[in-house]
Amino acid sequence: MPMLRILSAVEQTANHLRDRLLRGHWREQLPGLDKLVAELGVSRKTLVAALRQLEAEGFLAGQGARRKRQVLLQAERTPAQHVTILVHDQTDRRVSYILELQQELTEAGHTFAFASFTLTEMRMNAVRIAKRAAKEKAAAWVVESASREVLELFLSKPEPVFSLFGRRRGLPIAGAGPDKPKAYAEVVRVLAGLGHRRIVLLTRPARRLPQPGASESAFLTELAACGITPGNYHMPDWEESVDGFHARLDSHFKMTPPTALVVDEIPFFIAAQQFLARKGLRVPEDVSLVCTDADTAFSWCKPSISHIHWDSRPVVRRIVSWAGNVARGREDLRQMEVKTQFVHGGTIGPVKAGMEKR
Numbered sequence: 001m002p003m004l005r006i007l008s009a010v011e012q013t014a015n016h017l018r019d020r021l022l023r024g025h026w027r028e029q030l031p032g033l034d035k036l037v038a039e040l041g042v043s044r045k046t047l048v049a050a051l052r053q054l055e056a057e058g059f060l061a062g063q064g065a066r067r068k069r070q071v072l073l074q075a076e077r078t079p080a081q082h083v084t085i086l087v088h089d090q091t092d093r094r095v096s097y098i099l100e101l102q103q104e105l106t107e108a109g110h111t112f113a114f115a116s117f118t119l120t121e122m123r124m125n126a127v128r129i130a131k132r133a134a135k136e137k138a139a140a141w142v143v144e145s146a147s148r149e150v151l152e153l154f155l156s157k158p159e160p161v162f163s164l165f166g167r168r169r170g171l172p173i174a175g176a177g178p179d180k181p182k183a184y185a186e187v188v189r190v191l192a193g194l195g196h197r198r199i200v201l202l203t204r205p206a207r208r209l210p211q212p213g214a215s216e217s218a219f220l221t222e223l224a225a226c227g228i229t230p231g232n233y234h235m236p237d238w239e240e241s242v243d244g245f246h247a248r249l250d251s252h253f254k255m256t257p258p259t260a261l262v263v264d265e266i267p268f269f270i271a272a273q274q275f276l277a278r279k280g281l282r283v284p285e286d287v288s289l290v291c292t293d294a295d296t297a298f299s300w301c302k303p304s305i306s307h308i309h310w311d312s313r314p315v316v317r318r319i320v321s322w323a324g325n326v327a328r329g330r331e332d333l334r335q336m337e338v339k340t341q342f343v344h345g346g347t348i349g350p351v352k353a354g355m356e357k358r
Contacts, residue, residue, distance in 0.1 A: 008313065013042050013050035018107070021059050021071060029068040030060060056321040057108040058328075081327035084138035086115040088145040088204075091267050096296060097312035101142075104320045110327070119146060120240065124206050126153045133157070140326050142319060147206045160326040162319055163335075167206075167213065172333050176318040178310035179337035180292065181218035186342045187262055187290055187308070188219060192226035195351035196260040196288065199223065200252060201235045202245075202272065203264035203292075208235060215292070219262070242271075249275045259351050260288040266295050284349035294343075303346020310340040 007015070020026065030036070030051075037044050051069060054060045061070040083105060087093055093114060105112050115136055122128045126149045133141075133154075141154055141161040148167035155161065155173060163175035191199050207213050212220060212235070220230040228234070233256070238248035245268065252258055261276075263269040269291040276287055283289045284303075291298075291307040298305040318336055325332040 009042060009046045010049040010053065011313070013040060013046055014053045015107075016040070017050060017054060018057070018059060021054070026071050028071055030071060032068055053317065056317075056324055058324055079327045081110045081323045082139045083110060083112045083323055084115055084136055084141050085112055086133075086141060086143045086146075087118055089118055089120045089267070092118075092144060095266065097316060098144075100312060100316045101319055104316050105323060108320050108324065110320070110323050119144075119150065119206075123240075124150060126150050129153060140323065145204075145206065160322075160332075162322050164315070164319065168335060169214070173335070174322050174333050175335040176315040177337060178308075178315075178340045180215040180308060180310075180340050183308045183340040183342045184215045184218045184262075184292070185222040187292075188222035188226060190342070190344065191260045191262075191288060191290075191348065192223075192228065194288070194349065197228050198256065198258045199228070199234060199260045199262065200258040201262045201264070202238070202248070202268060203235070205237065205240050207264065208237070245271060246275060253279065253281075258287065260290070260348070262290045262292060264292045266291065266293055269293070283347050286352055288348040290345075290348060298345075304343070306345030306347045307343050308340050309343050310338050312338075314338050 031039070033044060033047060037047055040047065042050075051060060055062060055069070059072060061072055063070055085098070085101070087098065092098060102112060115133070115138075117129075117132045119129070122132065124147050126147075129150055130153055138159055140159055141157075142164055143151065143154055143161060143166065144164040146154075146163065146166040148171070151161070151163055151166055151168060151171055151173060155171065161173060163171075163173050165177040166175065168175040168177075188199060201216065201219050203216060207216055216235060220235065223230040223234060233252075236248055236252065238244045249272065261272055263272045269289075272289065273283070276283060276289070281287050289306065291305055294307050294309045295305075298307060314336070315338060318334075322332050322334075
């Protein structure tokens, strides 16, 4: 069942205007801004943002400053773009931002389908992925959390590609995602301030190899800044599988148990919670626990989950705008990053007495 999504004032205004446009309420031009503000009861800033969204979707065309926007007829609107979404893992098909993306693509008149494989199933192997991708009937790709090698593979293909997260920096590719390095550094500072030194980050191999990504580098750099010599213990290697993940946790907690776990992505966070519960370890009394992502389910947790929050809506809107541009035949290689915030929550606390000396 899809999760409830609270629409912003801009989204509600855009939805209302879109519905009236589809019903033929305005034929040639939209009324002026002042008239629409008075009619809809929204701020001018909200209205302008909603109109820009409808322009990106192809419902309206701007005519310049102080001129009314032109209403585009169906034949004049942005042609539909079929987007193939290649997720990192099967579980990602049900995460909130992918569900939002499906809805927004549909509302903008585009179509979508999931690729018949995932990056995890292909073990991020570019050669295997190239063979499978060639069998897909894709007009445009959205690729989630891909390695640099995989992104370079898609850049060599004729179809346009959008990098959702992934190792996109420095590549001529459209992309978007949260800007997390500062938040990662804050997580380390807060934990170190609570007396933690055995801080362990669990993240996918693709985020660590062949070298750490920007967020992971920020984590290691901040450890050093806090007087903790970073090493493999703090960001360990593990096989990307259920058994590999739990084997890594078992190994860490046998000899020198971490006092703080920083876990990347919701599925791994849930698995880590289950592991700690099975071991009889309490959070945060025995182990502090941080998730580097947000989830709507966190609002139901007590104590609240310590996590890194980011707003997925600008990322989703960026992908929809990109889909409209490529449907028009326009090159669009712009990358964007959204702000993040470390929410301290209730799953972190001071080091348990004697733990750091064990």
